[in-house]
Amino acid sequence: MIRHIGIRREDKNRWERRVPLIPEDVGRLVTNHGLQVTLQPSTVRIFPDSAYEKVGARIAEDLSPCDLVMGVKEMPPGFFRPGGMYLFFSHTIKGQKYNLPMLRKLVDLKCSLLDYERIVDEQGRRLVFFGRYAGLAGMIDTFWALGRRLAAQGLATPFQQVKMAHEYADLPAVRQAFAEIAAELRQTGLPPAVRPLVVGFTGYGNVSKGAQEIFDLLPHRTITPAELLSGHAGEASHELIKVVFREEHTVRPIDPGVAFDLSTFYAHPERFASAFRPYLDHLTVLVNCIYWSPRAPRLISLAEAQELWGQQRPARLQVIGDISCDIEGGIQFTLQETQPDNPVYVYDPDRHAITMGVEGHGPVVMAIANLPCELSAESSRAFSAALMPFLERIGHLDPRAALDDCQIPLPLKRAVLLWNGTFPPEYAFMQNYL
Structure with a gap:
C-alpha cells in the first residue's frame, strides 16, 4: 500500500519550476488521508520548501x-531503485528514442511506472494535463516571435510590445497587455504588407483551446479552411483572421476512392497522406497543436519546406509556433527544442540548417518543449487540482498485488505503463521499443 509519497526535485533545466502538487494539496494528503509526503529540497521550485513544511511535509x-x-519531467536512469514506483511524464509511449535508456532501466529494476499522459477516461481523453497552459504560453511566445520577425523586415506592428510569457507577472497581466495591443490594432491597424494577417491553428484540444484563448483577446474574424482557399480573408486592415484546421483538412485517404473517416485515421494513420500544403500559401502564422504519431503523415515535410522557401523564394508564412514540438515530427524541420531565453530559430531549407533568432530566409520556428513552465504557478495549481482526486485513492495501489486487484480509479489504472517491470497487456507493444 502507498503510505509515503516523495516528490523529486526538477532539474532538467533552470526553467522547470513546476510541481505536481501545490502546498495546499500536500497538506490535504497529510491531514485528511494520513499520508507522509517528503520533498527533495529545491531553490528553483515555484513554491518554497517552507510552504510545504508548514503543511506537514518533510x-x-x-x-x-x-x-x-x-x-x-523525466527522471534520470540513475535515480531509480529496484522495485520502485514512479509517476511522471515519461514521454515513452511513442518510443521516443531519447528516453529509451530510462525505460530500459525501469524494466531491468522491475519498477512500476505511471504516466500522467495516460490518466484518461473511457474515450481516451486526458484528465490530468498542462496542455491549456502550453497553449497559453505558446501563443504568447508566437506573437513575440511574430513581432520581432516583422520588425526585422522593417515592419512596425503592435506585436513588438509582446513579451515572452515568463516575463509577465501572471495571466491577468497578460490579458491587460493584450487589451492594450488590441486597442492599438483597432486604432492604427496593420501595415499593408502583412494584410491579411492569417493565423492557422491545427488541432482543437486543450492545447489549441489555450492558444486560441490568447489569440481571441485581439480583434479578429474567424473563417473556415474552405473560405481561406477561396479568398474570404479579405483586406482585414484592423483585425486578424483565424482558421482552425481539423483532421479532415490536414490529411486525406491515400486511396482516392475512400472517403475520409476520423476513426479510420486514428486506427490506421498510415493509410493517409498529408493534405495541408494548399493552405500554407495563405497563412502568416501557423500554431501547431496536434498530437502526432510516427505512423501519421507530416503536417509539413522537408520537401514542402523546400518548395515554399527554397532558392530564396518569398513565402507568406512567417512564423510557426510548434507547440506540439515533436522533433522531426509533424513539422519535419523542427530539428531541436528551444528554451525561453533563446526561443526561436530560422530554418533554411537550402542548407537544412537553423540559425537562432528571427533573421534569415525561411520560417521562424518556436519550439519550446516545456512551455507551461513559463506560467509555473498557475499551471501547477491547475495540474494539482486535476490530480488530487486520483491521489486521494492512491493508498489502494499495492505493488505486491496484481494490478487488476488494486482498488484504484480506472483512469489511474490506465496510466500504469509498467508494473513490477512488466508491461500490462494494453502496453505490451512498448516491449518492441527495447
Whole structure:
C-alpha cells in the first residue's frame, strides 16, 4: 500500500519550476488521508520548501523510504531503485528514442511506472494535463516571435510590445497587455504588407483551446479552411483572421476512392497522406497543436519546406509556433527544442540548417518543449487540482498485488505503463521499443 509519497526535485533545466502538487494539496494528503509526503529540497521550485513544511511535509534529499515518487519531467536512469514506483511524464509511449535508456532501466529494476499522459477516461481523453497552459504560453511566445520577425523586415506592428510569457507577472497581466495591443490594432491597424494577417491553428484540444484563448483577446474574424482557399480573408486592415484546421483538412485517404473517416485515421494513420500544403500559401502564422504519431503523415515535410522557401523564394508564412514540438515530427524541420531565453530559430531549407533568432530566409520556428513552465504557478495549481482526486485513492495501489486487484480509479489504472517491470497487456507493444 502507498503510505509515503516523495516528490523529486526538477532539474532538467533552470526553467522547470513546476510541481505536481501545490502546498495546499500536500497538506490535504497529510491531514485528511494520513499520508507522509517528503520533498527533495529545491531553490528553483515555484513554491518554497517552507510552504510545504508548514503543511506537514518533510524536506529531505533521500526519497528511498517513499512508496511512490512523483515528478513532472523525466527522471534520470540513475535515480531509480529496484522495485520502485514512479509517476511522471515519461514521454515513452511513442518510443521516443531519447528516453529509451530510462525505460530500459525501469524494466531491468522491475519498477512500476505511471504516466500522467495516460490518466484518461473511457474515450481516451486526458484528465490530468498542462496542455491549456502550453497553449497559453505558446501563443504568447508566437506573437513575440511574430513581432520581432516583422520588425526585422522593417515592419512596425503592435506585436513588438509582446513579451515572452515568463516575463509577465501572471495571466491577468497578460490579458491587460493584450487589451492594450488590441486597442492599438483597432486604432492604427496593420501595415499593408502583412494584410491579411492569417493565423492557422491545427488541432482543437486543450492545447489549441489555450492558444486560441490568447489569440481571441485581439480583434479578429474567424473563417473556415474552405473560405481561406477561396479568398474570404479579405483586406482585414484592423483585425486578424483565424482558421482552425481539423483532421479532415490536414490529411486525406491515400486511396482516392475512400472517403475520409476520423476513426479510420486514428486506427490506421498510415493509410493517409498529408493534405495541408494548399493552405500554407495563405497563412502568416501557423500554431501547431496536434498530437502526432510516427505512423501519421507530416503536417509539413522537408520537401514542402523546400518548395515554399527554397532558392530564396518569398513565402507568406512567417512564423510557426510548434507547440506540439515533436522533433522531426509533424513539422519535419523542427530539428531541436528551444528554451525561453533563446526561443526561436530560422530554418533554411537550402542548407537544412537553423540559425537562432528571427533573421534569415525561411520560417521562424518556436519550439519550446516545456512551455507551461513559463506560467509555473498557475499551471501547477491547475495540474494539482486535476490530480488530487486520483491521489486521494492512491493508498489502494499495492505493488505486491496484481494490478487488476488494486482498488484504484480506472483512469489511474490506465496510466500504469509498467508494473513490477512488466508491461500490462494494453502496453505490451512498448516491449518492441527495447
